[in-house]
């Protein structure tokens with residue numbers, strides 16, 4: 115396991131020098147944020163980012179994420195050029211020393227919450243989701259979309275023609291074009307599950323369960339076609355047994371990247387992101403990390419989101435330094451304990 119931390123590039127207010135002070139933290143997870151979706155990530159930009167990260171004593175081997183253009187998901191005639199660009203971005207990442215590329219195949223919306231500052235009894239705030247608060251995309255707080263209202267409207271209309279089986283077909287078309295390139299370049303693609311793992315706003319979502327992930331990895335049976343095990347995304351559906359999912363894909367050597375965070379699920383279908391500790395949420399974090407250790411996971415792993423604590427400003431909700439750093443040290447503790455256990459056995 116390579117303990118890693120997401121950093122949003124030079125515009126991220128958290129200095130790399132502070133991230134480096136988290137014990138055992140070796141790697142940065144980042145992306146090129148200045149290039150619009152669908153365009154090629156220039157090698158020069160990747161190398162510049164790598165140089166900055168390395169000059170702070172850290173490594174850059176994991177990309178999260180190269181966005182997949184909506185025309186690819188919609189299966190439009192423009193997709194071949196866009197897929198060609200995606201292939202070029204993969205090649206440029208490989209040249210810059212990247213080993214893992216995280217991506218998702220969620221239509222229009224990335225991770226979705228209805229409350230970005232849900233108060234917890236200890237005085238911290240966190241990201242939360244309540245099904246009754248979700249009706250129209252425009253009602254989402256802090257929604258940062260690159261789409262204008264008109265563009266969004268036309269995209270949503272286009273998706274009216276797309277059901278989940280068509281989306282699967284378009285996903286397979288995309289995978290068949292990019293997995294061979296990743297394989298040739300020595301890169302592992304790491305499909306992130308949908309978050310939350312159910313359809314929203316009438317849009318299909320297809321990467322929600324163990325079966326969905328299994329269908330995805332079986333489209334092309336190659337380690338280059340792997341998954342991101344995101345405990346929090348999968349875990350906010352209580353029917354997803356995350357330790358079991360970790361065991362299933364870990365045993366097949368198809369987990370390329372792990373996101374570790376805890377969620378507290380409520381009977382009404384709402385949830386909030388809790389502190390990482392198992393007893394704070396609904397997930398058995400110790401069992402998840404134990405499974406990764408026992409199945410020989412060697413890839414990057416990062417604390418996913420964190421709460422807002424100690425009055426830290428949250429220009430990017432979920433991505434402050436303090437609580438993610440606590441999560442990182444907790445992961446360290448679990449990992450060390452399980453490594454010791456494995457040695458004793």
Ligand SMILES: [Mn+2]
Nearest residue numbers: 344347373418
């Ligand atoms: Mn995640």
